[in-house]
Amino acid sequence: MNKYEEIAKQVVEHVGGISNVEALTNCMTRLRFTLKDLNKADVKKLEAVKGVQGVVNKNGQFQVVIGSDVSHVCDEIKKMGSFSDTIQTKTEHVSVINRVLGAITAIFQPVIPAICGAGMLKAVLALLTALSWVSTESQTYVLLNMFADAAFYFLPIYLAFSSAKYFKCNPYIAAVLGAILIHPTFSGLVAAAEPVTYFGIPVKLVSYGSSVVPPILIVWLQSYVEKFANKVSPNAVKVFLAPLIEFFILCPICLIVIGPLGSVVGDVLYVVFDFLNNQARWVIPVLMGAFCPLFVMTGMHYSFMPVQLAQYATLGYGTLLGPGMLASNISQAGACFAVALRTKNKELRSTAISAGTTALFGITEPALYGVTMRLKTPLWCVMVSGGIAGLWGGLVNMRTYASATAGITALPVYITDDMMNVVNAVICIIIALVCSFVLTLIFGMGRKNKADKNFEEAKQAESANSQSNSVNTYSSIYSPLNGKLVKLENVNDDVFSKKVMGSGIAIFPESGKVCAPFDGKVNTVFPTKHAIGLTSDEGIELIIHVGLDTVELNGEGFVQHVQDNQEVKKGDLLLEVDLDFIQKKGYDITTPIIVTNSSSYIDVIETDKTQIKIGEECIKVFK
Structure with missing residues (x-):
């Protein structure tokens, strides 16, 4: 049995067994479960499993933080049974806001790898252009730009498909509804800017490429219309009559009501972004830099993605996630390296070096759960440092031009005609790394290496949990x-x-x-x-x-x-x-x-x- 199988078996046991798992997927560092009965999950025993960094139960999602090996563990668990890969938000005792955030996270989770991959492709293209290795006039540039833009331009289709899996309706019909928003014919009507009507009803001409709100709303409505269509359609003709009813009802609503509503949301966001960028550009990077660890703990950082994409669509660049998360992630690395330098515990030193290196590349869960949160004081040092570095990013108006994991490899997404944007990003990294390292060195370990004592106590508690788990096997x-x-x-x-x-x-x-x-x-x-x-x-x-x-x-x-x-x-x-x-x-x-x-x-x-x-x-x- 390899180590991933061992971790998988223990995780499954402590979430209540295969029969308690309704759905399972993974992001970059976490197993994300929908459990039939959350009460069957044993958090203490899960946290004691070697290879588990932490456990988060938020908005009905049960998340087990593994780290960079998460995909291997997820694969082993999927061999044990057949699960849905659509994570649902349990609504019992969950506020409306948390339900919405949970839904957004579940819908965007499958799409994020495509967005990040395309974003990094844009970053590479920007780097090649800046180094004059590829000319903006060349066909190579045109094709590379097309490759990167495809993920964003056709986003309504991907989001419609993902939304359908969440709302439990036909994903292929949903994809068609998303495609209607960006069909070349409608895009041509928008470009022509001449009045368009549908049975005499005016159709607002809006460009829906890269839109986020309209496809989610239309598929949410589809989930109700589809139930009605299936109910009224005789079984003999349901295969074509039910979709016909759906298209007949939903297509005009999509373009006449929901699409324009989404554009209004976009207009409002533009006003908000414009105000923040001109009047208080430092606010968002400071808040994100300081509180990002708390967002990561709860998995809320994915909930900001729709707003970030809306910012790209309205302004052409982003300030919501990139600068603040870069400051926070690098601060995690600095704190870990300081812990590694000061600690006398070999296991903690090894963990801190590994987690700090991973944090440099934007993956912070190992640092957060394995070091800073476990030792407590270093986490406060990280939050202060992230806020300070975020303040720099806000004052110099740092901007990203594509989505990417916020780490040192994301520097190309800051490339633009103004190369000072990249220089400012490098300075932000240095501020976060040095500030966090120094603060943790001075305050984070405590007198007589109190952090080592905290670490040993945590390990002893985990060992006790593990031993109690081994009794009555x-x-x-x-x-x-x-x-x-x-x-x-x-x-x-x-x-x-x-x-x-x-x-x-x-x-x-x-x-x-x-x-x-x-x-x-x-x-x-x-x-x-x-x-x-x-x-x-x-x-x-x-x-x-x-x-x-x-x-x-x-x-x-x-x-x-x-x-x-x-x-x-x-x-x-x-x-x-x-x-x-x-x-x-x-x-x-x-x-x-x-x-x-x-x-x-x-x-x-x-x-x-x-x-x-x-x-x-x-x-x-x-x-």
């Missing part, structure tokens, strides 16, 4: 029947013998009493009484299926003694079965006992006995 399931044990692979039913439903054992019963195999709860007694589903207090999900094909008896020969959702103790009577009656009817009474969430555990081992009695251990489930 398996749970027991006790026999619900008296009888002869049968290997599951020898059961005369492929669903059980091939372990389609999970691992377990079977019993050929010698008496008709079926008792509770552990302390837990009855999930369901099947209407035909031939099978019963239970969940143990430790989370084991079990089905006791009395006989094969006995569902056909419609309850004859079975007496039910418990109800759905009833709490039971080991040994409580669940069912009474007339075994002679069932056999006379020609049915096999072999009773499979299946752990249906087997994939949530390392292994399920049956006893090697041949005969067993009620209450004797028959299965061990290893955590």
